[in-house]
Amino acid sequence: MDNLNVDRSKRKVLIQKGLIYLFLVIFALFIIIPFYWMILTSLKDIDRIQTEIPPSLIIGFKDMLFSNYIMALNAAPYLRYMLNTVIVAGISTVGTIITTVLASFAFARLNFRGRDLIFMLLISTMMIPGEMFVITNYITVSDLGWYSPLGQTQTQALLALTFPFMTSVFYVFFLRQAFKTIPDELYLAAKVDGTSDFKYLWKIMVPIAMPTIITITILNAMGTWSAYIWPNLVTAEEEFRLVTNGLRNAYVDFSGMVAYNEQMAAAMIVTLPLLIVFLLLKKYIMRGVSRSGIKG
Amino acid sequence: MLEKKSNIKAWFYLLPAMALLSVFTFYPLFNAFYLAILRDFSFLNRTASGFTLFGNFIEVIKDRNFAIAMKNTSIIVFVSVPISVLVALFISVGLNSIKKLQGIFQTIFFLPYVTNAIAIGMAFAFIFHSDYGLFNTFLGWFGIDPVNWIGMGASWSTAMFALLIFTVWGGLAFKIMVFLSGLQSIDKQYYDAARVDATPRSRVFRRITVPLLSPMIAYITITSFIGAFKAYRTIIGMFGPTLRPPGTLSKDSLITIVGLVYQSLRNADTIGEISRAASASIILFAITLIFTLIQMWVSKKRVHY
Amino acid sequence: MEITLKNLTKIFQEKDKGEITAVNNLNITIPSGKLVGLLGPSGCGKSTTLYLIAGLLNPNKGRIFFGDEDVTDMPPEERGIGLVFQNYALYPHMTVRQNIMFPLENIKVEKQEALKRSQEMADLVGIGELMDRKPKQLSGGQQQRVAIARALVKKPRVLLLDEPLSNLDARLRLATREEIKRIQRETGITTLFVTHDQEEAMSISDQIVLLNFGIKQQEGEPQDVYDQPDNLFSAKFLGTPPINIFEGEIKNKKLIFNDMELTTKDSPDKNVLIGIRPEGFIIDKKSAFSLSVYMVETIGRDTTLIIKNPLDEEETFRAIVDASHRIKPGDTIKFKIKPEKLFVFDPETGELL
Numbered sequence: 001m002d003n004l005n006v007d008r009s010k011r012k013v014l015i016q017k018g019l020i021y022l023f024l025v026i027f028a029l030f031i032i033i034p035f036y037w038m039i040l041t042s043l044k045d046i047d048r049i050q051t052e053i054p055p056s057l058i059i060g061f062k063d064m065l066f067s068n069y070i071m072a073l074n075a076a077p078y079l080r081y082m083l084n085t086v087i088v089a090g091i092s093t094v095g096t097i098i099t100t101v102l103a104s105f106a107f108a109r110l111n112f113r114g115r116d117l118i119f120m121l122l123i124s125t126m127m128i129p130g131e132m133f134v135i136t137n138y139i140t141v142s143d144l145g146w147y148s149p150l151g152q153t154q155t156q157a158l159l160a161l162t163f164p165f166m167t168s169v170f171y172v173f174f175l176r177q178a179f180k181t182i183p184d185e186l187y188l189a190a191k192v193d194g195t196s197d198f199k200y201l202w203k204i205m206v207p208i209a210m211p212t213i214i215t216i217t218i219l220n221a222m223g224t225w226s227a228y229i230w231p232n233l234v235t236a237e238e239e240f241r242l243v244t245n246g247l248r249n250a251y252v253d254f255s256g257m258v259a260y261n262e263q264m265a266a267a268m269i270v271t272l273p274l275l276i277v278f279l280l281l282k283k284y285i286m287r288g289v290s291r292s293g294i295k296g
Numbered sequence: 297m298l299e300k301k302s303n304i305k306a307w308f309y310l311l312p313a314m315a316l317l318s319v320f321t322f323y324p325l326f327n328a329f330y331l332a333i334l335r336d337f338s339f340l341n342r343t344a345s346g347f348t349l350f351g352n353f354i355e356v357i358k359d360r361n362f363a364i365a366m367k368n369t370s371i372i373v374f375v376s377v378p379i380s381v382l383v384a385l386f387i388s389v390g391l392n393s394i395k396k397l398q399g400i401f402q403t404i405f406f407l408p409y410v411t412n413a414i415a416i417g418m419a420f421a422f423i424f425h426s427d428y429g430l431f432n433t434f435l436g437w438f439g440i441d442p443v444n445w446i447g448m449g450a451s452w453s454t455a456m457f458a459l460l461i462f463t464v465w466g467g468l469a470f471k472i473m474v475f476l477s478g479l480q481s482i483d484k485q486y487y488d489a490a491r492v493d494a495t496p497r498s499r500v501f502r503r504i505t506v507p508l509l510s511p512m513i514a515y516i517t518i519t520s521f522i523g524a525f526k527a528y529r530t531i532i533g534m535f536g537p538t539l540r541p542p543g544t545l546s547k548d549s550l551i552t553i554v555g556l557v558y559q560s561l562r563n564a565d566t567i568g569e570i571s572r573a574a575s576a577s578i579i580l581f582a583i584t585l586i587f588t589l590i591q592m593w594v595s596k597k598r599v600h601y
Numbered sequence: 602m603e604i605t606l607k608n609l610t611k612i613f614q615e616k617d618k619g620e621i622t623a624v625n626n627l628n629i630t631i632p633s634g635k636l637v638g639l640l641g642p643s644g645c646g647k648s649t650t651l652y653l654i655a656g657l658l659n660p661n662k663g664r665i666f667f668g669d670e671d672v673t674d675m676p677p678e679e680r681g682i683g684l685v686f687q688n689y690a691l692y693p694h695m696t697v698r699q700n701i702m703f704p705l706e707n708i709k710v711e712k713q714e715a716l717k718r719s720q721e722m723a724d725l726v727g728i729g730e731l732m733d734r735k736p737k738q739l740s741g742g743q744q745q746r747v748a749i750a751r752a753l754v755k756k757p758r759v760l761l762l763d764e765p766l767s768n769l770d771a772r773l774r775l776a777t778r779e780e781i782k783r784i785q786r787e788t789g790i791t792t793l794f795v796t797h798d799q800e801e802a803m804s805i806s807d808q809i810v811l812l813n814f815g816i817k818q819q820e821g822e823p824q825d826v827y828d829q830p831d832n833l834f835s836a837k838f839l840g841t842p843p844i845n846i847f848e849g850e851i852k853n854k855k856l857i858f859n860d861m862e863l864t865t866k867d868s869p870d871k872n873v874l875i876g877i878r879p880e881g882f883i884i885d886k887k888s889a890f891s892l893s894v895y896m897v898e899t900i901g902r903d904t905t906l907i908i909k910n911p912l913d914e915e916e917t918f919r920a921i922v923d924a925s926h927r928i929k930p931g932d933t934i935k936f937k938i939k940p941e942k943l944f945v946f947d948p949e950t951g952e953l954l
Contacts, residue, residue, distance in 0.1 A: 016497060020390045021397075027387055028404045030465065035407070037430050038419040054433040103313035112306035125321055127588045129526055131557045132577040135331065135570065136324030138561060139339070164320040167313045185690035188657050193704035193755070194678025197305065207694040226412040228529060229558065247414050248536060260422055267415035278410040282403070285410065286473065 038271065042068055042264035049260050065261065072265035076246040077239055085242045088161045089224035095166030096220050097213060103172045105201045108179035109187065119176075122169045137164050138233055147234040157240035161231055165224075171216045174288065178212035179205055215288040218281055222274060243270050328581075331574035339564045352568070352575040361551060361559075362576075369552045371456060373524040376463040381517050383464065384471035389505060391472070392479040402476070409469035417533015420462040421446060431458075446534065450541040452548040459550055463530055467523075471516050478512040479505070511595070518591040522584050528554035553580045602667050602758040602791045604631040604654065609663035611649050611815075623649040625815035627663070631793055631808075636785045638802035638823075639795045640838070641812035647795045650812070651761050654793065656680050667758055678707070680759075683752030683790075687764040689744045691736040697723070697747050698732040704755045722750040726784060742773045749784060760785070762794035766801055778805050799839050803827070811835055828941070833951035836876050836944055845918040847910055848948070849875040856945065859911050861890045863938055866945060868954055874946040879905070881942025882920035888935040892918070896930055904928065 040057070041049065043064040049055065073079065106112070107119050141147045146160035182205060190200045206213065228244040235241050247270060251263040278285060307314075331337060332352050334344040356362055391401055408416070423430045424445035432442040445454045486508070490500045506513070531539050531550050540549040551559070553576060560573035611624040623646040631637045639647045652658040654665060656677035664673045672680050691700050701719035710718070723729045726746040728739075736744055745765065752760060765781060766774045782805045785792045796802050802809050803823040811818040811826065811834070819826050819835045830836035836844050849858040851873055856866040858875060895917065896907040904924050910916035920936070928934065945954045 017394070020393060024387065024390050024394070024401050027383070027468075028401055031404055031407060031468070033430065034416055034419045034423060034465065037423055038415075041419075041422060049428055053427055054436055055428050055430070057430075057433075099313040099316060102309040102311075106306045106309035110302050110306040110309065112303045115306070118310075122317070125317075125325070127522070127584060128325065129554070129577065129580050129584055131526075131554055132328045132574075132581055133321055133324040135557070135561060135573050135577060136327040137320055138564070139327075139570070140319065140324070163316075167316045169317065169321070172313060183688060183690060185686040185688055186692060188652075188655075189684065189686060189690040189751075190703075191657060192655060192677045192682060192684045194676075194707045195703075199707075204692055204694075208692075210694075222410060226414075228414050228532065233561065244412055244414050247412075247418060248532075260425075260428065263418060264422065267418045270412050270415045274410045274412060275407065278407070279403070282406070286406075 035271070035275075038264050038267055041260055042072075042262075042268045044068075044261050046257075046259055046261050050257065068261045068265040069269065071259070072251070072262045072269060075251055075259075075262055075266070076249040078243070078246055078266070078269065080239055081241055081243045081246045084240060085225055088158065088227075088242060089221045091158065092162040092165045092224060093217055093220045095162065096168055096171060097217065099167040100171045100175050100216065101201070101206060101213070103167070104175035104179050105197075105205065107172065108176045109201075109205075110197075123173060126169050126173070134230070134233070141234050147236060149236055152236045152240070154240065157235050157237070160234040161240075161242070164230075168220075171220070175209060175212055175216065178209040182208055211284065211287065214281075215284045218277065218284055219288050222277065225270075225274060246270075328574045328577055331571050332578055334571050336567050337571045338567050339570050352571040353579070355568070356556070356572050356575045356579065359556075359572075361546070361549070361556060364547060364549055365551045365553050365556050368456070368550050369525060369527065372460065372463055372527045372552065373521050376460050376467060377517065377520045377524050379460075380464045380467040381471060381513065381520065384468050384475055384516075385506075385509075385513065387468070388472050388475035388479055389501060391476060405472045406469050408466050409473070411466075413466065413529040414533040416466070417462060417530055420458065420465070421534045424458040426450075446541045448541070449543040452544075452550075455535070455541050455544075455548070455550060459531065459534060462534060463524070463527065466530060467520065471520065474512060474516055475509065478509050482508050514594050515591070518587055518594065522587045522591075525580065525583055525587075526554050527552050528558065531555065553583075603633040604759060604791060604793065605629070605666040606650070606654070607664045607666070609650070609653060609665065610661050611646070611653060611658060612661045623815050624653065624660070627812075627815070627817055629810055629817060629820065631791060633668075633791050634789050635807040636782065636792045636794070636805060638806035638809045639793060639812060640799060640802040640809050641797065641818075642838070643797055645812045646815035647797075647812050648763055649815075651684075651763055651793065651795050654759070655682050655684050655761055681755075681757050683749075683755070683757035683760045685745075685748045685752045685760070685762045685765055687767060689736075689748040689768075691744055691747055691751075693736055696733050696735055697728065697739070700736070700747055701732075701751045701754050704751060708755060719750070719754055722754045723747075725753070725787065726750045727780070740773075741769050742777055745769065745777060746780070749781070753784075753788065753790070757790070760788075760790045760792040762792065764796055765794055766796070766798070774801070781805060800841060803839065811838060813838075830876075830944060831953055833874060833876070833946045836946070836953075840878060842879050842905070842919045842921075844876045844878050844944075845920075846874055846876050846946075847916065847918070848912065849873055849945075851945075858890070863890055864940060864943065866954075868945075872948055873954065874948050874951075876944040876946060877918075877938055878942040879919045879921040881939045882906075882922060883937045883939060884922055884926055884934055885937035886935055888937045890938070891933055891935045893933045894928055894930055897928055899924070906934070 040059055043059055043066070045063070045065050048063075107115060138147075141160045141164070144159075146152065146156045146163075152160070186204060187200060190204060195203070224242070226244055227242055231240075231242045231245050235245075247266055249266075251259045251266065333347050333349055335346045335348040335351060337344040387405060391398060391405070394401075422428070424432075426432060426442050426444045426447040429445070431445065435441075435443070443454060444450045445458045482505070486504050487500065490504060495503075531552065535541060535550060538549075539551045539555055540546070556576040557573045557580070560569045560576065563569045564573075606627050606629045609624055609627040609629075610622070613621045613623055615621055625646070627650065639650060641647045649658060653660050656672070656675060660673065664671055666672065667680065692703065695703065698716075698719060701722055702715050705715040705718065720729065720732070723732055726749050728743055728746045728750065731739060731743060731747075736747065739747065745768075749760075749762075762781070766777055769777055778801060781794075794806075806823055808821060809823050809826055810820045813834050818838075819831045823839075826835060827839045830839070833846070837846065847858065849856060849863070850871065851857070851866050851868050852870050854865055854867055856863045856873075856875065863875070892908045892911070894906050895909045898905040898907065902924065903921050904926065906920045906922060906928060908918045908920060910918060922928070946952065947954055
């Protein structure tokens with residue numbers, strides 16, 4: 001009798017476990033399918049895509065057309081876009097780190113009149129939708145001569161793409177939190193030894209807060225990689241745009257049909273680096289996520 | 297030494313960030329209100345014929361597109377957010393209760409967080425392709441005829457359905473991450489106590505997990521509402537800059553409020569468009585402000601168990 | 602280096618509480634080459650005093666002298682002090698060696714010289730083999746030593762220690778306190794340390810300074826302060842178990858408690874507070890002073906009797922007696938009081954009468 005009960009409850013637990021795994025597998029498939037579909041399509045021959053109805057869900061290695069990627073890269077000046085993106089990400093990230101580190105230090109460590117009020121004001125701008133800023137920034141960038149629909153130079157385009165993004169309230173907030181966790185005593189100890197504020201920031205705080213600074217670097221670089229709206233607004237020439245802009249190029253074959261394989265290959269080219277960065281640097285990215293609720 | 301207010305030094309450290317923020321954040325904030333009350337503002341000549349307090353707002357609201365945008369945005373907000381919050385909650389509880397393969401599942405569920413909405417939007421668009429798409433293939437297994445989801449002349453409702461699926465897909469990762477960290481911070485003793493009392497899983501979920509997680513659920517729901525009000529990139533990704541399936545009328549557009557802003561901004565050279573963009577952005581601001589206030593009120597009241 | 606504090610006063614402006622006088626007109630002399638403990642309950646201003654001496658805080662009033670030199674307006678780095686914090690404040694991303702060398706970097710000591718000096722210091726405090734470890738890989742006691750080495754490496758004139766033992770477990774505390782005493786003696790540096798633990802202060806200090814509410818209560822060698830408390834606070838703060846305090850009166854030159862005469866006292870009649878150290882009770886069958894034992898704690902070496910105050914059932918006394926007496930709860934015992942363990946205080950001012 002007892003044994004029977006144990007068996008029954010064991011079976012019940014097993015069934016429950018099985019159902020949980022089934023549920024998770026179904027949703028994991030839901031998450032993975034778009035990626036799979038993207039890779040699969042990017043490797044298919046266009047004829048096969050257009051004639052196979054319903055489409056095949058797997059593809060043999062010998063049928064894979066890696067040349068689609070070359071075609072995709074040629075359909076738009078992709079290498080150029082990548083170079084642009086790397087330059088823009090590099091400049092804006094370096095700028096952001098410098099301004100963020102300095103400002104976070106002031107808010108976390110220094111004592112000055114109006115500190116808490118100013119910080120509150122900064123924080124409250126985080127809830128304001130970015131579109132409110134974009135309108136005026138578009139005008140400002142035009143006024144500064146960095147953008148005109150009639151044309152612009154490489155330098156002007158770079159200025160327009162990077163300058164408005166050389167600092168971020170969210171990152172200041174995020175780094176200040178990290179700085180705040182460093183005990184006051186470290187600062188006092190350094191003071192007793194005659195360490196200047198700047199040296200303390202550079203030699204003690206920055207190394208200790210390095211994981212957070214790495215997180216900011218990654219998030220900022222990924223943000224630039226995925227930027228679409230602003231580069232679209234303030235670049236006058238095709239060749240100054242960034243990778244994501246290239247995605248909305250028309251991928252059509254000679255007969256005017258959409259070349260889905262090339263389109264998906266292009267999407268893969270943009271997505272793959274993000275996935276690789278994510279898988280390699282997951283722990284840094286996750287750290288940022290828990291704080292970024294406000295960003296939605 | 298330490299107590300002394302170091303005003304000058306502090307401003308030296310703040311200067312770079314504050315200078316940039318002044319130009320690109322604070323000034324634009326006020327300028328948006330200024331632009332919104334200019335009458336017949338010309339972007340080309342930077343001139344206006346005077347001021348109008350509500351003129352631009354009225355024009356935005358009277359525009360047919362505004363009603364469409366409000367409808368679309370509301371549906372995205374009030375359908376996709378509750379669904380994704382609920383699904384994310386179930387997934388996190390499931391994830392939290394297993395040991396084997398937890399890491400792999402976790403990584404998979406987090407993947408959408410880093411992806412590019414435009415690129416993935418294109419993949420979704422192709423999934424919903426009427427002839428070559430995966431979704432119709434899937435329906436075909438159950439004997440359902442192909443549906444023209446987002447193709448030439450597709451209906452608003454099928455296009456919206458596809459968009460919602462994509463939106464839920466994109467919104468899960470962040471919510472799962474937050475819920476999971478919340479679940480992991482719940483004291484295991486509650487669960488041990490419940491197990492000793494032979495509490496069934498479903499009751500543990502309803503009586504322990506959900507109440508303990510309720511502050512987080514409220515927070516995520518409201519911030520997700522705010523985030524979803526800003527939907528735009530997903531639509532560009534799936535439908536391109538026209539924001540609607542090809543060969544459809546503008547009444548079937550999937551434009552959102554943010555879409556209105558950018559539509560006006562793209563026609564900046566037309567007299568008054570900048571002011572209408574500013575007005576639309578202020579309307580969006582007002583909506584998010586309301587939700588932010590609700591958020592603050594809720595978190596002050598502390599959702600309790 | 603003798604340290605002199607003259608009329609030192611520090612007032613904090615708190616947002617909701619108004620002004621708080623953390624240090625009130627303090628006059629202390631710390632003799633050169635001595636180990637001095639600054640002792641008091643939490644919030645008594647002892648850490649503030651330490652920070653004032655370090656120069657991390659500025660006094661509102663008063664002067665601080667190192668020898669004859671007035672250092673009151675000097676920034677901390679020019680005072681020549683070594684400071685060890687309660688949580689050690691080691692830089693977590695640096696190795697032990699880098700931590701110890703850091704202060705030398707600021708005064709631009711040549712690399713080779715700096716390496717040599719930090720190794721010497723590390724050897725002195727007994728962590729010479731741990732130079733390449735990170736603070737996280739060290740035990741609490743080892744971290745403490747690194748902090749002391751870092752404070753001493755630049756050859757300061759004065760060593761300041763803020764609650765140096767409070768983050769250590771009981772066993773380590775005993776060992777470390779001997780260690781601090783040894784290092785101080787070997788270097789001969791004038792050392793001031795702050796603690797709330799009277800046992801700790803008494804065991805290693807050459808002198809102690811008792812502080813309460815920012816006001817100096819008493820100053821002197823530990824045994825002297827214990828034997829001759831100036832006031833109720835001093836009497837209560839030193840000693841474990843603490844001194845027994847109860848209400849009594851002086852009547853006709855006799856000290857009376859609960860109608861029993863304890864001793865004679867040549868003072869005018871008044872109500873007083875009587876303090877008797879636990880070791881001041883002697884069992885004496887001839888005495889008129891009798892109390893009923895409530896509980897007995899045996900630890901082997903001696904026996905502690907817990908006695909309910911006959912005037913106030915909520916209060917208990919502790920009397921430590923020789924273990925040879927076999928006493929059971931409920932017994933009524935007659936006591937004689939050692940005169941040197943008995944103190945009489947003014948109930949209003951707390952001063953010794």
